[in-house]
Amino acid sequence: MLAPALELIDVRAGYGRIEVLHGVSLVVPPGQVFALLGPNGAGKSTTLKVVSGRLVPAAGCVHIAGSHVNGAKPNRLARAGVCSIPEGRGVFPNLTVAENLRMMAYRGGLAIDDIAEQSYTRFPVLGERRTQLAGTLSGGEQQMLALARALVTDPSLLLLDEISMGLAPRIVSQLYDIVGQLADEGIALLVVEQFAKTALAIADVAAIMVHGVITRAGHPSELTDEVSAAYLGARA
């Protein structure tokens, strides 16, 4: 039996003296999509920061593929195959699409041409705009570029923070189709999202987080009705 791709056990974390996560436990099985839903300020992004190593938990355990990784440095985790796409896309706006992709050639053994070919095959629209500055792309295209940059690293665990933010529903749907394909390729995904309906459509497991605790978890079909109640402040 394989250990979970990601396991949080009673994790507590925060900023300074303010605790944001009050004992979060979750399990992301290998090759599955876990949707973490919740309203603004619930602690979803903080959870991702803890997993990606950008925030050291005050208590609890972070296990990745069965190893205890509390406090591991973010760059080390990224090289190990834990890739994070932060809120706000994380592309270099003053560089062209091709240059943004070239920045990912830091991983030894990857040729720039291979990176470009791999990215343009998956996202043809990026190929059409390879000489365009990333900052001038549409929101959806920037998100695709962020995804392309992440996929160059061939991640085993991908953390997505609000990829739908500021995008039209049609674009969001396209992006989530791509996320579904990534899961089919065996990548374990932890998706943090406010756009609950779209995320639940592709998720294998989902959880609702409110005020730094997971109030409900289970199969997406069990949570559909409870999401709106949680967002509007009712007890889930």
Added chain:
Amino acid sequence: MSATPSDPPIDDQAARRHTRLASSVRELRTRAGGADMARVLLTLGAVLMPLGVVLILLGWSGVSHTTDTFEQTPYVVSGGLLGLALVVAGGFCYFGYWQTKVARAVRRDAADIHSIRESLQHIEELLAANPALTGNGATPKSASSTARRKRSAAGT
């Protein structure tokens, strides 16, 4: 509440990626304290404490060989106080090393318990799947009890 899904079937691609992730992550050093830090603490403690004792003895020797206070003072300051400070600092280093060892032992024990619990669950599932193995053909109670155990293990 914890979000713990049941064990799903895992395809080959996912298993391959998972194995690669597991081997890469195993090599990671965490800020919580790696093997090297523990060794540094042990070495510092082992050097500083005896050095402090030696300085105190030298200070005592210097003080005992003169009756003039103005000659004794430098021995007290450089030998006695510095020596005492080194002994205390070395003691803290050694305490840190000891705490690291204890934390590691606790973590190892927790992992062992987790592994034993998983093995027991697996055995219980096998018994549930083959009632003949239970000997008396008693009704297996594993499905609900396994779920209960999982819930209690998850602390819910």
